Amino acid sequence: MPLTLDTDEVQPPAALITAPLPARGRKRAAGGLGGGKLLPGAKVSRVLDLPQEKLIKSISAIAVSKKRAAVGFQLFVGSVVENGRELSSHDLQAQTQRLLDQLKCDAVVSEINGGRGIVNFKINQELLAKTVVQQVSKDGSEYGFKSELLSSLPRGKMLVEFSSPNVAKRFHVGHLRSTIIGNFIANLMEALGNEVTRLNYLGDWGMQFGLLGAGFQQFGCEEKLKTNPLQHLFEVYVQVNRVAEKDESVQKAAQEFLRRLEGGDPQALSMWQHFRALSIEEYDRVYKRLGVYFDEYSGESFFQDKSQDILKLLESKGLLLKSVKGTGVVDLSEKGDSSSYATVVRSDGTSLYITRDLAAAVDRMEKYHCERMIYVTDKSQENHFQHLFQILRIMGYSWAECCRHVPFGLVQGMKTRRGDVLFLEDVLDEARTRMLENMASAKTTKALDDPHDTAEKVGLAALIIQDFRGPLLSDYRFDWDWALQSRGDTGVFLQYTHARLHSLEEMCSSETSCDFNPACLQDPQALSILQHLLRYDEVLCKSCEDLQPKHIVNYLLTLSHLASVAHQALPVKGSAAEVAQARLQLFKTVRSVLASGMALLGIKPVRKM
Numbered sequence: 001m002p003l004t005l006d007t008d009e010v011q012p013p014a015a016l017i018t019a020p021l022p023a024r025g026r027k028r029a030a031g032g033l034g035g036g037k038l039l040p041g042a043k044v045s046r047v048l049d050l051p052q053e054k055l056i057k058s059i060s061a062i063a064v065s066k067k068r069a070a071v072g073f074q075l076f077v078g079s080v081v082e083n084g085r086e087l088s089s090h091d092l093q094a095q096t097q098r099l100l101d102q103l104k105c106d107a108v109v110s111e112i113n114g115g116r117g118i119v120n121f122k123i124n125q126e127l128l129a130k131t132v133v134q135q136v137s138k139d140g141s142e143y144g145f146k147s148e149l150l151s152s153l154p155r156g157k158m159l160v161e162f163s164s165p166n167v168a169k170r171f172h173v174g175h176l177r178s179t180i181i182g183n184f185i186a187n188l189m190e191a192l193g194n195e196v197t198r199l200n201y202l203g204d205w206g207m208q209f210g211l212l213g214a215g216f217q218q219f220g221c222e223e224k225l226k227t228n229p230l231q232h233l234f235e236v237y238v239q240v241n242r243v244a245e246k247d248e249s250v251q252k253a254a255q256e257f258l259r260r261l262e263g264g265d266p267q268a269l270s271m272w273q274h275f276r277a278l279s280i281e282e283y284d285r286v287y288k289r290l291g292v293y294f295d296e297y298s299g300e301s302f303f304q305d306k307s308q309d310i311l312k313l314l315e316s317k318g319l320l321l322k323s324v325k326g327t328g329v330v331d332l333s334e335k336g337d338s339s340s341y342a343t344v345v346r347s348d349g350t351s352l353y354i355t356r357d358l359a360a361a362v363d364r365m366e367k368y369h370c371e372r373m374i375y376v377t378d379k380s381q382e383n384h385f386q387h388l389f390q391i392l393r394i395m396g397y398s399w400a401e402c403c404r405h406v407p408f409g410l411v412q413g414m415k416t417r418r419g420d421v422l423f424l425e426d427v428l429d430e431a432r433t434r435m436l437e438n439m440a441s442a443k444t445t446k447a448l449d450d451p452h453d454t455a456e457k458v459g460l461a462a463l464i465i466q467d468f469r470g471p472l473l474s475d476y477r478f479d480w481d482w483a484l485q486s487r488g489d490t491g492v493f494l495q496y497t498h499a500r501l502h503s504l505e506e507m508c509s510s511e512t513s514c515d516f517n518p519a520c521l522q523d524p525q526a527l528s529i530l531q532h533l534l535r536y537d538e539v540l541c542k543s544c545e546d547l548q549p550k551h552i553v554n555y556l557l558t559l560s561h562l563a564s565v566a567h568q569a570l571p572v573k574g575s576a577a578e579v580a581q582a583r584l585q586l587f588k589t590v591r592s593v594l595a596s597g598m599a600l601l602g603i604k605p606v607r608k609m
């Protein structure tokens with residue numbers, strides 16, 4: 001992408017400057033860069049006579065590959081859309097040629113070539129080194145986010161609902177995925193400049209509490225509830241379910257308990273309250289291990305009464321229809337023939353999952369006035385959310401357009417050595433134990449102050465990277481051995497690279513000064529890294545648009561591979577002072593981008609392993 005080059009000493013190519021830069025397109029790029037000029041958007045903009053902001057997305061940094069070691073940008077002439085229409089192939093050729101004829105090299109662009117709808121701009125390599133390293137050191141974790149490329153992305157108040165486990169039921173792998181994906185989305189959106197509220201919408205109501213209430217009276221134990229609440233509630237739940245299958249009186253007792261609960265019976269309510277509070281306490285503890293937090297714990301229970309209001313509202317708008325089964329439905333068909341509908345109320349008048357979600361959505365909007373609302377769950381709920389948003393639209397809530405469901409695929413084979421995963425904590429413990437074993441047997445492992453803590457962070461990175469590598473919607477088979485490999489495209493490799501770069505900095509800390517000679521960063525391994533760093537904003541932009549972490553993951557893996565090649569080829573220790581200094585700056589730059597990318601993904605980079 002057109003990184004803004006801070007090129008005070010570079011003379012503007014006079015021949016190309018025919019008009020001042022369009023002010024709108026310049027606002028971010030110019031920020032804090034002392035009037036630096038864009039490259040090469042401004043040039044192209046003048047030749048094609050198009051505003052720069054139209055070109056930004058058509059110019060990208062050339063991707064680093066084994067075959068090509070090109071340094072610079074590429075313009076895809078064909079993707080420049082004029083008046084909403086694509087260029088015809090004849091026009092495309094003509095425009096490409098015109099650009100090639102008219103664009104001139106200068107102190108920034110050292111070579112221009114191309115054809116077939118593509119124009120390549122090779123950049124002055126020393127300027128590249130100087131600008132990228134300086135920019136990263138100046139922007140720190142904001143590097144990339146300040147780019148003009150991201151300036152058109154919407155920003156504002158945003159609500160991200162994720163994790164949302166069901167109290168007393170199993171915390172399944174889907175909840176783990178929702179937790180890490182939601183956390184990533186919240187991190188990313190916050191870094192982009194949104195005001196993000198993180199919300200956990202617990203499954204804390206419904207028949208499971210009827211069963212639990214009835215079951216606890218028979219099988220519950222206060223002592224166990226205190227020491228290990230989730231485990232104990234789950235045991236009671238499983239036990240009472242088993243009994244209820246055969247014993248109708250238990251079913252009756254459960255229904256009775258639920259009725260008391262819904263009727264506001266103080267004793268039933270206080271029991272429910274107690275279960276819920278203990279569960280949240282324990283969830284919180286585990287979320288802490290993950291580095292995840294919530295601004296609010298909401299839950300289905302909050303919307304019992306409010307869903308009755310929603311039903312009344314639907315009725316007053318003439319949208320609530322009675323089905324032959326006696327249930328209440330909303331017609332979602334286009335023709336109005338109820339060929340597609342959503343059930344919103346049972347025949348006995350009680351609300352459903354979707355009714356509570358309708359009430360919750362309206363409530364969130366009133367409370368937070370957010371511009372966007374995101375829900376993260378597995379793909380089995382896609383239909384549910386489509387219906388939810390559709391009903392909101394039919395009800396006249398225009399903000400329904402700003403709601404988005406981020407679905408993800410299923411994970412198979414997530415098992416611990418003891419058996420199936422029951423709770424989130426089991427997964428974290430397993431990752432940590434396995435990682436500790438691997439570290440103990442690896443020769444390279446350093447002496448650590450807190451091996452448990454390191455193993456936890458590395459194990460979590462392994463889980464996250466395995467999960468985030470592909471499209472979120474894909475199902476995948478979980479494989480501990482694969483995820484925990486120290487080489488290859490894993491979270492362990494990212495952590496390892498980060499730790500290595502960190503220890504390099506520590507070893508060479510005597511050489512720290514921000515000044516360096518960019519002429520010392522002209523080896524191909526250094527140039528590949530610099531070129532790759534030039535692309536970071538494009539990758540962030542993609543992830544911000546489609547909310548998929550895979551772009552960032554693949555980017556960071558490539559960065560780590562490039563860094564490990566450079567680490568071998570470009571020693572710091574033992575090189576001439578000027579060279580050592582420049583290389584150290586380069587490696588610092590890599591570590592900075594690696595660390596902030598990892599943090600976005602929800603990984604805590606380790607300094608030693």
Ligand code: ARG
Binds near residue numbers: 164201202
């Ligand atoms: N508790 C639900 C489940 O485990 C997920 C809740 C998703 N969020 C929502 N607003 N419906 O399936």
